[in-house]
Amino acid sequence: MIIGTGESVRMGTAAALEKLLPVLLAFAGGVFLARRKTVPAEASKAFADYAFLFAVPCYLFGNIHASDLGALFDWRAIGGYAAAAALAVAVVALVAVARGTREPRAVALRVMAGVQVNTAYFAVPVFITVFGTAAPIFPVLLFQVCVLSLVVIAIMELGRSGPGSGGPGRKLARAVAASLATPLVLACNAGIVLNLLSVRVPEVVLEGAAFVGDSASPVALFALGLHLGGAGLDVRGTTREELLLIGFKCLGFPLLAWAVCAWLFGVRGDWLAYLVLIAAMPTPQNLFIFAQRYDVGVDLSASLVIKSSVVSLLLLPLWLQTVVS
Numbered sequence: 001m002i003i004g005t006g007e008s009v010r011m012g013t014a015a016a017l018e019k020l021l022p023v024l025l026a027f028a029g030g031v032f033l034a035r036r037k038t039v040p041a042e043a044s045k046a047f048a049d050y051a052f053l054f055a056v057p058c059y060l061f062g063n064i065h066a067s068d069l070g071a072l073f074d075w076r077a078i079g080g081y082a083a084a085a086a087l088a089v090a091v092v093a094l095v096a097v098a099r100g101t102r103e104p105r106a107v108a109l110r111v112m113a114g115v116q117v118n119t120a121y122f123a124v125p126v127f128i129t130v131f132g133t134a135a136p137i138f139p140v141l142l143f144q145v146c147v148l149s150l151v152v153i154a155i156m157e158l159g160r161s162g163p164g165s166g167g168p169g170r171k172l173a174r175a176v177a178a179s180l181a182t183p184l185v186l187a188c189n190a191g192i193v194l195n196l197l198s199v200r201v202p203e204v205v206l207e208g209a210a211f212v213g214d215s216a217s218p219v220a221l222f223a224l225g226l227h228l229g230g231a232g233l234d235v236r237g238t239t240r241e242e243l244l245l246i247g248f249k250c251l252g253f254p255l256l257a258w259a260v261c262a263w264l265f266g267v268r269g270d271w272l273a274y275l276v277l278i279a280a281m282p283t284p285q286n287l288f289i290f291a292q293r294y295d296v297g298v299d300l301s302a303s304l305v306i307k308s309s310v311v312s313l314l315l316l317p318l319w320l321q322t323v324v325s
Helices: 007-035 041-066 075-098 104-115 119-131 137-158 168-180 183-196 203-213 216-231 240-264 269-279 286-294 298-323
Strands: none
Touching (some): 007 041, 007 119, 041 137, 041 183, 041 216, 075 104, 075 137, 075 240, 104 240, 104 286, 104 298, 119 216, 119 269, 137 168, 137 183, 137 269, 137 286
16 A cells, blocks of 8 residues: 555656646646636636536536445544544644634634545546546545534534524524535435435436536636636745645645544555545635635635645645555
8 A cells, every 4th residue: 555665656656647647737727828818717716616516516426326335435434534534623723722713713714724625626536537436535525514514604604693694593504504505415415315225317317417527527627727827826925824724734634634544443445545635635615615705714715725725736646656556
C-alpha cells in the first residue's frame, strides 16, 4: 500500500502525475480562458450549477443503483472517518474559540471550512480520474450532508434573526429540509432505495444518466478553474487564521483521518487510501454559499474556498504517491 523509496518512488510520482493530467487540463483550461476573458468568469456559476444540480446527481444515481451496497458501505471505514471528523470538529472549534471567535455561527463556519470536503466539484472528478469510480465517496457524502451539514445549518438557522425567521422549532425544521433536499442527497437516496428494493430501472434511463454523469468531472473542474481565473489569488493578503484553517484542512485533517482509521479502527487497503484522499479534498464551495445566505464571514469563506482548492491540487501528487500503490 505504501510506496517505497528509490526507483519505486520515482515511478509512483510519475504515475500520480499521469493520473492527474486530465484533472489539471480541465482546471487549467478554465483558468486560462477566464484570464484571457475568452469565457467570462461569471459563467463559472452556470457550469457549476449544471454540475451540482444535474450532472453529478445523474452520476451518483446511476452508480449507486448499480453498486454492491454491502461492499460500498464499509461500516468500519465509515465509523473511522466519522470519528476522525468528530475529533477535527472539536479541534477547529476549540482553536477558533481560543483565538477569540465567540459567535456560534462564526465558529460553525470555521468548523465547516476545516472539516467538510468539496465532494461534488473536486472529490468526484479526482476519484473518477484516478480510480475510475467515485463510489467510495457516496457514504462520506451522505455522512457529510446528513450529519455535518445538518449541524452547521441548524446552528446558522438558530442564530438567524429578523422578520419571518420563526421560532427554534421552525428554524430546525427548515435546517433539516434544506440539508436533505439537495439534488446530491436526493440522487443518492433514490439510488440506494431502488437498489435495496431491486427495482429495475429502464436501460435507457441508466444510459442517459451515465451520458450526463460522464460530463460531471470535466465540467466541475472547468467551472472551478473559471472561478479562480476570474477571482485571482491574493497570496500576500493571506491572514494567519486562513493559514491555520488551510493547513489543517489540507494536511492536518487527512493525517488525522489516517491515524484514526488505521490505528484505532484497523482500516487497511483501498479504503484507507480512499478516506485519506477524501479528507485531503479542499473546503467546499458551499461554505461561501452558506456565508452569503447567513451573512457571516463572507470574505473569509471566499478566500478559503479558492486557496484551499489550489493547495489541495498542489498536494494531490504527494497524497497519491503516499497512499496509492
